[in-house]
Amino acid sequence: MGIQPTEPNCPLCDAPPNSMWRDRGGRDAWYVDCVRCGRFSITDMVVINGLEPTQKAPLSAFCRRVPRGAEPPTISSNNITKLISMIPQYTPPEKLDSLLERMGRMSAGLGEYTTFDPAKDYPLVIAKNAGEVNFLTRELQRRGYVDGTLEGFYLTSSGWERLEQIRKSGPTSNRVFVAMWFQESMSLIYDEAIAPAIRESGYDPLRIDRHEHVNRIDDEIIAQIRRSRFMVADFTGQRYGVYFEAGIMLGLGRTVIWMCDKKELDGEKLHFDVRQFNFIDYESVQDARKRLYNRILAIEGEGPGQFEKPG
Ligand SMILES: [Zn+2]
Structure with a gap:
């Protein structure tokens, strides 16, 4: 057979890419520009080991949905599961x-x-x-x-x-449910980071105030979670309700964006079961706002845009 100097197919969709080139900075990786999968880089290790078809489709979706102008993602052996977990699973x-x-x-x-x-x-x-x-x-x-x-x-x-x-209800609505501790110390992170990041990416934040001493989730909250497209859950303060609400959203098969003050995450205060998720471990309000905004665009593609009924 001999060595063919032809460009390989796109490792995610197996069809010819627009172009594909070696990393010039000495990394053992490819850069790929594909009309289907968008722009991304992928390490040789992943290419050599090969991907399962059940991994290729969500990775392709993940890379394609990264907004134009954002940093192209890198696929490496140790982030495949994380990237796939960030793609919503639709019924x-x-x-x-x-x-x-x-x-x-x-x-x-x-x-x-x-x-x-x-x-x-x-x-x-x-x-x-x-x-x-x-x-x-x-x-x-x-x-x-x-x-x-x-x-x-x-x-x-x-x-x-x-x-x-x-667009008024469910996973394609504009509404984003915010699960967090309702405490004075958390209002800055909500007002200056979470709410503006959600609005800037084209969605409407919904935060339901409630009395913390009522340790139960009522029907109203469950209904509001159902009507939301995805959830932003901030675990700072370790409130029972936040775990519970995130669990409901996961049960619906919709995206939860995990956040926590880095000091608490480092302190291993978080419940063991949620430590596997890809947390935004913010160090400041500005850090939280920027990373949440980027994360929303990464999971939700280009956002809903300014959708107006024509005519
Ligand atoms: Zn492709």
């Missing part, structure tokens, strides 16, 4: 909603074809491949939310109405 109905939202966001206006291209944009909706997107698109069409021709697909008026509805 089939949530996948339909997510595809409809993406198609709408990538439409210039009423009756215009969406620029969403299943062949290259499937990682944006965390699908395994274009085939899965085509299946979901047919289902959206069957429900009357999109219609199409050989030229492409566009949202119908029922589709735009459905979008308005799903």
Whole structure:
């Protein structure tokens, strides 16, 4: 066979990348620029050991959803699990909603074809491949939310109405549930870091004040968690309620962003079971705000954008 000097395929989607080049700083790694998976670097160790198909699809989704202008992620043997855990796991109905939202966001206006291209944009909706997107698109069409021709697909008026509805509730809503200790000492971190980081990335923070001595989670809180797209949970102060609320969100299969003051995380105060998660261990309010903002963009793609119903 001999050595072929040709460029290898993209290690995440196994198709030819735009370009792929060796790290010039002496690291044993590749840089990849792929129309499907975006830009990322990947160590030789990962390429040589190979990735399972069940790892490739979420890693591709993770890399593609990093916003333009942000630092491209590096995939190495010791962060694969962490990166995969940051990708939301959608149920089939949530996948339909997510595809409809993406198609709408990538439409210039009423009756215009969406620029969403299943062949290259499937990682944006965390699908395994274009085939899965085509299946979901047919289902959206069957429900009357999109219609199409050989030229492409566009949202119908029922589709735009459905979008308005799903953006008000559930995993495609704009709402972000904030679970944290309600104590005077925490108001700075909420007002100056958590709330602004959520707003700047295009979402609405929701914080439910309640009496700390009532050590139970009421139905209202569970309902609000259900209606939220993801959760920001700050474990500083080690409140029972924060663990419980994060557990509910995990049970719904939605994303929880873990935060804690670095002093408490270092002090090993955190409950053992949650130490496995990728915590934002902030050292200051500014640090918390910047890292939370970056984390939201990393897990949620480019954010919901300024979505307006055209026409
Ligand atoms: Zn790729």
